[in-house]
Amino acid sequence: MPKRFSTARGREFGDGLRAAIANTGMTSRAVAELVGWQEAKLSDLVNGKGGATELEVAMLLGACRTPPAERDHLLALFNEANLKGWWQEHGACTPIRPRTLIEHERAANKLISWQVSLVHALVQLPEYARAVIASCANVPDDEVEERVQVRIARQVVLGKGLKCLFYLHEAALLAPIGGDEAMRAQLEHLLKMAARSYVELRIVPFGVGAHAGLAGAFDMLAFDKYEPVVFLDSENSSLIIEAPYAVKSYERVLEALEEIALDAEQSKELIKRLLT
Secondary structure, eight states, rough: OOOOSHHHHHHHHHHHHHHHTTTSSSSSHHHHHTOOOOOOHHHHHTTOOOOOHHHHHHHHHTTOOOOHHHHHHHHHHHHHHTTOOOEEEEESOOSSSOHHHHHHHHHHSSSEEEEEESSOOOOOOOOHHHHHHTTTTTTTTGGHHHHHHHHHHHHGTTTTEEEEEEEEEEEHHHHHHHHHHHHHHHHHHHHHHHHTEEEEEEOOGGGOOOTTTOOOOOOEEESSOOOOEEEOOSSSEEEEEEOOHHHHHHHHHHHHHHHHHHOOHHHHHHHHHHHH
């Protein structure tokens, strides 16, 4: 079997190329014949074994009638497919559909998240998500509803092979985001989610004072076939960390949080107290 891409860029390129081929309505063999390739060469390219030049990839995407924006995106990924670590600049704000993150959430088997001030996007209710998104200084008003729908659609990964451990600072439970009623509904939703076998919620209480997570929020994604990666988001850029030594530093943060966080049952009890 050909080896799979081992980097975030490479995996996104391979998935995008598969989609471009699928969109033709033809078999892989027919597409390969269309550009004068052996089917094995196309399979190697899709699966990360290489064997094609940038010009050949451009010809393939042209034969697939890939839209220009997607063609340029895939060519850029192809040229950096073997580079670990990835800083994505988004312009004024993050994209409506954070493609790289969504695709990695779908491929992962475990998510471990640390959130300081917000409930994680995968367990946000629409009202909560709407308040968060609408408050962003750089998100246009006419994009808010679409962004809410995309965020909620991401949650389909829950219960479909992705297990989640959410570390959450107590402060995130107290800010009345969306108003008192919306926040109460959000807390009740957290309790419901925490009762599911594939979701664990651990709260870091105010009382611990200084702790290892003060540097900020992050997500760590683990996979069956790939090394884990860490995602960091800011106002208008994202950082995907893949280098093993760098990922290890975030693993140490999670180990430290595990020591100070309330356990799952204590965390549920804290939320229940806030609801009374």
